[in-house]
Amino acid sequence: MAELTLVGLRVVVEVARAGSFSAAAARLGYTQSAVSRQVAVTEKVAETPLFERHARGVRPTAAGEALVRHASRVLDGVATATQELAGMRDRLVIGGFPTAAAVLLPRAIARLTAAHPGLQVRLTEASTPAQLLALRRGRLEVAVLATGDGLPEYDLDGLRLTELRGGGGAGVAVADTHPFAVRDRVEPAELADQAWVVGARVGDAPEFGAWPGIAEPVISFAARDWPTRLGLVAAGLGIALVPGLAAPAMPRGVRWVPVRGDGLGRTAWTATKPDPSAAAQAMVRALEEELGSWATP
Known part of the structure; x- marks a missing residue:
């Protein structure tokens, strides 16, 4: 016999709070289809609709409101137990x-x-x-x-x-043979004609692209992981946008150079x-x- 799950309860509560499947998905870090599936499974277990559609999204049915009320207490209890166990x-x-x-x-x-x-x-x-x-x-x-x-x-x-606060703003990682490597800093305008090594997007994770404001950046390579990106930089195959927080971690053959004004907010x-x-x-x-x-x- 199917039973209610914590994941399903969490999704139902978030949909009720957010007022739409898409907003709940954004808050939870799920896809909208995953949220829809969890609601459908929970409705099947409950044997009754939990939401009804209206012009601006969805709202809980009477059964949905009852489940949200009880589910909120359950989830709060689980969170409290998790925190206490971690402290122990x-x-x-x-x-x-x-x-x-x-x-x-x-x-x-x-x-x-x-x-x-x-x-x-x-x-x-x-x-x-x-x-x-x-x-x-x-x-x-x-x-x-x-x-x-x-x-x-x-x-x-x-x-x-x-x-x-702090961390050195943002800059670029360049090969130690690159002309920028001997500079104390570079100007944003100098970055426009550079070849870039950028991040490859994984799911909903943000990626590091070229410097903001470059209309048509030249992308030489895209790689998922930082070690790969910096390896490409070390080989002279492009430069990469790198926050100052990571500046002390540049590998051999790579130098981090700050960009004047740091236009990356x-x-x-x-x-x-x-x-x-x-x-x-x-x-x-x-x-x-x-x-x-x-x-x-």
Whole structure:
């Protein structure tokens, strides 16, 4: 006999809150078809429609409202239990987008564990949408996110956000044989005729393209992973847009050069639940302290 699932309940609650399948999908990090399937399966188990359509989306039926009411309590209970169990294990799970995970997060974790040697920390490298989903599900306690130019508008409602200031802005990774490699910085106008190594999109994960504002950038290669992209750069096959957070992690044969004015309007944040654990708060402080040390001559 089929039973209600936590995934199905979470989807039903989010659809009711968002007012449409597409909005719920965006908040959860799912595709719209996946949300539709979960609602259909849950309606089959409930043996009654849970939503009815109207001009601007959907709204719960009477049965849907009843299920949302009970499901919200169940999901809150699961989240509380997950948080308590994590605290009992003295373990902290944090996430970060790839360029933050390259240098900033490892160094901040080292700071944290030096101050709290009994704390076990696990790092998950993931895109911002994947982190938000994991954070809302209780699988992460701290997420390091990126927002701004070229990135989607993420649903950050209900989260506790702290801006991470510093990190050197943005720049380009070039081969050490490239003319830019001997420069202290380059001008945005000089980037227009360069060949670019860009990120290959994976699902809904944002990709790093060419420098913003270049009308028709020349794309030489697209690669999913940062090591591959930087390997292509080292071979002289193009240059790549790289945030300053990853500048200290450039491999042999690659140099990071800042771009004057930094026309890339992106911001890094930490995100936690509204009532983060003491360990999560300590992690946020360690990240701020680590970035602060970068700004100190």
